[in-house]
Amino acid sequence: MNAPVSPAAAAEASRLTQPAPPPRRRRRWLLRLLPVVLLLALGLGGSWYWTVGRFLAETDDAYVQGDISVLSARLEADVLAIPVGDNQPVRAGELLMRLDDRDARLQVRQAEASLDEAVAAEATARETLEQLRAQIGAARAQVAQAEAEQVRAAADAGRTRALVGGGWSSRQSNDQAVADQRKAEAGRQAAEAELAVRQRAVAVQQAQLDQAAARREQAAAALDLAHRNASYAEIRAPFDGIAGNRAAQLGQLVRPGQRLLAVAPPPEQLYVVANFKETQLAGMRPGQPVEITVDAIPGVVFHGRVDSFAPGTGSQFSLLPPENATGNFTKIVQRVPVKLVLEPGQDPAALALLRPGLSVVAEVDTRADPGAPRGVLAAAAGTLGLR
Structure with a gap:
């Protein structure tokens, strides 16, 4: 005997046994429109590539760079103070580290004493030169006196000789007059020799004065050098920036x-150095716009421009440049470093996150009109002449 069947169960069984309804018309229309959509997307993509994409040179072999100044010690001393902390912003001329300058100050005092000694030696040499010049005047006067004495002695000898011939004077008087004449001549010669010695002594003393002046200049230069070495005890910031990578500790x-x-x-x-392939440089020129995305700052696009090109490929500046003149050869596409600078007026908060060494992706627009839109729809409109 069969069990009675409820109406709900009978309705469910009837629904399951009915055939599936035919597919809707909407699905048919979607299948018909799919090729059209694909063709339209392909056309838009092709139009964008032809007008925009093929002119965009992109590379991920690019990094943020900066002219980092590495400060080193200029003298041997202990570290006395380090006023700045790690990663602290500093201003140009701000004190970063102070070294013990006691030895340097002692060298300054020693150089000052040497300079004083050299100045005194120069003054002594100058006074000696003036003294010798005065002695030259006295020697010339002695020469004049000797010449006058010679003239007098010669006159007396002549008169005595005449008197002896006339019998008015003795031969002894004549001999005395002749001796006085010869003595006067010898005195003149001695005075002239003394004058020559004094004149030569002036030349020697002038050379000694020049030598003393040179020693004074040398001592003054040594003093300047000592002051300069003493100034090296203070390490100051060469420009506005951020201090870091400290390698010295207090007391070291x-x-x-x-x-x-x-x-x-x-x-x-900061700036970016992008290593573009040599095949990407055909249409690249300085001044072209660049879009830069930094891996560490997602969602932010920095704007820049091409600044300059390296004078050679990166391989030429490596430790061991390649030499392809021997052996087998396999052509490898080379890369040329290109310097990209950031445009002013960008987001300060995003700029503050930049650090040298960060990896970036750089895209250079090499079109004749780099100000034209880059979007897909804008490119298609330009192709159709709608803008």
């Missing part, structure tokens, strides 16, 4: 040439 003994810390430029002075 540092030596000349030892790296102490570095100062990186502020974010607005």
Whole structure:
């Protein structure tokens, strides 16, 4: 005997046994429109590539760069103070590190004493020169006196000789007059020799004065050098930037040439070096616009321009440049570093996040009209002449 069946169960069984309804018309229309949509998308993509895409040179081999100044010690001393902390913004001329300058100040005092000694030696040489010049005047007067004495002695000898011939004077008087004449001549010659010695002594003393002046200049230069070395005890920021990478600690003994810390430029002075393939450089020129995206700052697009091109490919500046003149050869596409600078007036908050060394993606617009829109619809409208 069969069990009775409820009306609900009978309705469900009837629904399941009915055939499926035919597909709707809307699905048919969608299938018919699908090729049209695909053709339209293909046309828009082709139009964009032909008018925009093929003129965009893009590379991810690009990095943020900055002219980082590495500060080193110029003298051997202990570190006394480090007023700045790591990653702290600094201003140009701000004190970053102070070294012990006691040895340098002692060298300054020693150089000052040497300069005083050299100045005194120069003054002594100058006074000696003036004294010798005065002695030359006295020697010339002695020469004149000797010449006058010679003239008198010669006259007396002549008169005595005449008197002896006339019998009015003795031969002894004549001999005495002749001796006086010869003595006067010898005195004149001695006075002239003394004058020559004094004149030559002036030339020698003038050379000694020049030597003393040179020693004074040398001592003055040594003093300037000592002052300069003393100034190296204070390490100051060369420009506005951010201090970091400190390699010295308080109380540490540092030596000349030892790296102490570095100062990186502020974010607005950073730039990008992009290594483009040589096949991408055909239409690239300085001044063309660039869109830069930084991996560490997603969602932000920085605007820049092409500044300059490196004088050679990156391989030419490597430690071991390639030499392809021997052996087998495989052509490898080379890359040329291109410097990209940021345009002013960009988001300060985004710029503050830039750091040298960050990876970026750079896209250069090499079109004749780089100000034209880059969008797909705008490119299609330009192709159809609608704008």
